[in-house]
Amino acid sequence: MTVRSRSSGGYMENGGRAPQTVRNELGDSTVRGPVLQTGVVHGDIHVHDGPAPPPPPRQLPPLRSPLTDRSAELASLERHRLDASDGDAGVLGVLTGLGGVGKSALALSWLHSLRSDYPDGQLFADLAGGSGPASRSPDEVVGHFLRALGVGHSAIPATFSERVAMYRSVTTHRRLLVLLDDAATAAQVRPLIPAGPSVTVVTSRTRLLGLALDGGHAVPLEPLDGESALALLVSALGPGRAEAQQAEARALAELCGGLPLALRVVGSRLAARPGRPLAAALRELTGHRPRLPRLAADRDQGVQAALDFAYAGLPEQAARLHRLLSLHPGPEFGPSAADALLGSDAAEAVEALHTAHLLSEATAAGTERFRVHDLVREHAASVAADTDAEQERAAAFRRLADHYLATATLAETRLDPAHRDLARTYGPDAPVTDLLGDSDREALDWLERELPTLMALVRGASEAGVPTLSWQLADAMWPLFVRRKFTSEWQEAYEHGLAAATSLGDVPAQCRMLTSQGLGLLSRDPESALTLFEAAATRFAASGDRLGQARALSYQGLAHQRRGRDREAATLFTSAAERLRAVGDTRAAALATLNLAEINLRGAAPRAAAEQARQAGLALDAAGDPYNTARAAVTSSRAALALEDREGAERHARAALDVLRPLAADYETARALTALALAHEARGEEEAAGERGTEAFTLFEAAGRTASEDAQVVRACLARVTADGDG
Structure with a gap:
């Protein structure tokens, strides 16, 4: 209301002074609400209602549809709000993610649910990514917000800093909901955060890490499951x-x-x-x-x-890496793969892509891993086809392939140094990952982690014009297949490798692929394995390769052994051992001798088996092959037990375990535990036998080998030593 005094038959404001414009504390020339302004009052008082205050702004867009499964993100935002509401501080939520992932929908759903707790209004600004003709500057937006909160146009300061100061004053005691949609930088939104106990949500296609300094609670959004x-x-x-x-x-x-x-x-x-x-x-x-x-x-x-919008904002090297990542065939990659594609240190480019949500972190304990969404990959391929020369893309793919081949070869050398006897053709400067560590388990973990990518390279190498990569990479993966038994990948890798080696006319590589594939079939299909070994033997003979022919005899012996034809197998192993020693391959001769020991052990000739296992173990140890030396110790343990040497049986089993556990060779570790469980049982130590037997069977289950002969042996042992006979 306005109060005026009557004097001398007329109305005079301010005690008779000339009329003046009354300004409120905000500098607004329009007086709103009840106002009493007097000098000296003479006569009657008349009260007149002034203009009504404007209603609180209601600028939030409506909810278009129900939100789908963002309960975890909503809970995170609400926890942050409740924690902050203990005082008078405002709440700042920062929703980031790929364009189209649902940031605005989540923000609106949450803010609409809070309307009753924040009655002083709702403010909204579409910042349009902070660039381009549709973008809005903070100066413009803060003026828009001030007008919505009741500040007259003429009262809004001319300078940006004064506008921001006024905005803070106006919002100090108000409970508002504010949505700042599609922001580009922290600097763009910082002036628009209200000063009072309000809730502000910022959405962005970049991560806006700087808002953490303002108390921002970051909630990155991933695509829906x-x-x-x-x-x-x-x-x-x-x-x-x-x-x-x-x-x-x-x-x-x-x-x-x-x-x-x-x-x-x-x-x-x-x-x-x-x-x-x-x-x-x-x-x-x-x-x-x-x-x-x-x-x-x-x-x-x-x-x-x-995606075009996100790509347009990338620095040059990040944009190039985005395009080249379309060449990566696997679902995940590490920093070294990015370095290989880019041909230089890619750390800054990776960070820029991560900030722009064009790649995301993959969950892998203790490792730095990234993944690219399928649609982002398709976008990258489309832009690459329009931007990069075919020669440049081919060179980047070869650098990537060399990285994986060099690293897999390093793992192979660490795990089975005697395996690689065929040349590898990656370049001398191929980047090797720094995540292998120093242990066998770390090398196996790297191979297993990268298995989807390695298999994709094996499948696609020939089409990409590098068939040599297919068989060489399959060959380098050998220790993983032997120790962790990825049976389907085992077969597929060597089938593709054989096709590539055949297309190249590379006979030694063909033979390696045939024998490696056959060894993977031994436990499931020994007849097919024998066919592959015989095909390799034919090629070895045609090329005059005496060493290959001798090794093929040993492989054929394994197939006959698995078929239950121990006599034929023993003959082949004996011949193979003699020929292998004659051509100087003492390690392969020792393996043939170890296989012969297994036949004798099964054929009730434990004394011969014990001696052959001992000789094999010594030769394998001299050859620097701890894995197979430990396998020989397991055979020695079983032979000692058959000879009623219980202490020797336990000693050999423990020696094998000491080697196999650090090697992460789970299946062979299970065989060693089986031998130790049998030794404990023979000594009447039923509790220890049950513990070791249970541990062994768990490993057999993990390896998918519960139907194997050794697994059945430990199952029977458990049935004997447990009270209820349940193995």
Whole structure:
């Protein structure tokens, strides 16, 4: 209200002074709400209502659809809010992620749920990524916010710093909800954070690490998992339509890569054509044509546009690495692979891509690993095809292939130094990963971790014009297959390797692929293994390779042994050992002798078996082969037990365990534990036998070898020593 005094038949303000404009504390010339302004009051007092205050701003966009499975992220935001609400401090949530991952939807869902607790208004600004003609400057936005909060246009200061100061004053005691959408930098949003006990959410396609200094609570968003992605698509299609075409709906959700934007585009297109079969949309996305153009509602409203925007903001080297990462065939990679692709230190480029959410960290304890979303990879390939010369891409792929081949060879040398006797053709400057460590287990862990990438390279090397890589990489993976028994990959790797070696006319490589594949089949299909060994023997003979022929005899002996033809096997092992010693391969001769010891042990000739195992162990130790030396010790333990030398049986088993445990050779460790359990049982130590036997069977289970002869032996031992006979 305004109070005026009556004097001399007229109205005079301010006690009779000339009329003046009344300014409030904000400098606004418009007086709002009740105001009493007097000098000396004479006569009657008349009260007049002034302009009503403006309603609180309600600028948040509406919720377009229910949020799909972001419960963990919502809980994280709410915990942060409740922790901060103990005082008068504001709350700052920072949602970051790839374009189209659902940042704005999550922000709106959370902020709308808080409206009753923050009654003083809602502010919203689309910052449009902070660049380009559609972007909004902080100066413009803070003026917009001040007007929404009731500050008159003429009262808004001219300078940016004064505007920010006024904004802080206006918001000091207000409880507001503020959404700053699609920000580019921390500096862009920092002036727009209110000063009072408000909740502010910033969304960005970059990680905005600088906002941590302002108390920002970072919540990075990843694409939806398979079930959540399917649920989002079903919500657009309707349950009846999706249930009738479940397989197609699930495949469509998978092709969208868990990106809500892509899922909503596909869902909206199908919803507009209720009679269209989902299989038709599936064919459209899985054809030879790229997916990205078909994952857009409009030209500027789709996954392609979001990725183009992110790519446009990259530094030069990061943009180049983004393009070259389309050449990486595996689901994950480490820093050294990025270095290889780039041909130089890629740390800064990786950081820039990570900041832009064009790659994300992969979960792997104690390692630095990254992954690239499928649609991001497709975008990278498209941009690379338009930007980089074919020669440059071929050179980058070869650097990457050399990195993996060199590192796998290093692991192979550490795990089985006697295995590699064929040349490897990677360049001398091939970068080797620094994650192998010094132990056998670390080398095996690297091979296992990189197995999907290594297999992809083995499969695609010939098509990429480097068939040599296929068989050489398969050969380098040998220790992993022997020790951790990836049986399906074992067979596939050597099948591709054999095809590559055959295309090259490389007979030694063909023979290596045949024998390596055959050794992987021994436990499951000895007949097929024998066929492969015989094919290798034929090639060895045709090329006059005496060493190869002798080794092939030993391999054929293994196949006959697995077929239960011990007499034929013993003859082949004996002949192989003699020929191998004659050509100077004492290690291979020792292995043939060890195989002969196993036959004698099974054939009730433990004394001969013990002597042959002893000789084999000495020769293998002299050859620097601790793994097979330990295998010989296991055979010696079983032979000693058959000769009723219980102390010797335990001694040999423990010696084998001491070697095999650090080598991470789980299957052979299980065999050594079986021998130790049998030794304990023979000495009447049933509790110790049960403990070692249980440990052995657990390892057999982990290796998928519970049907093996040794696993059955330990199962029987457990049945005897446990009270209920349950093995």
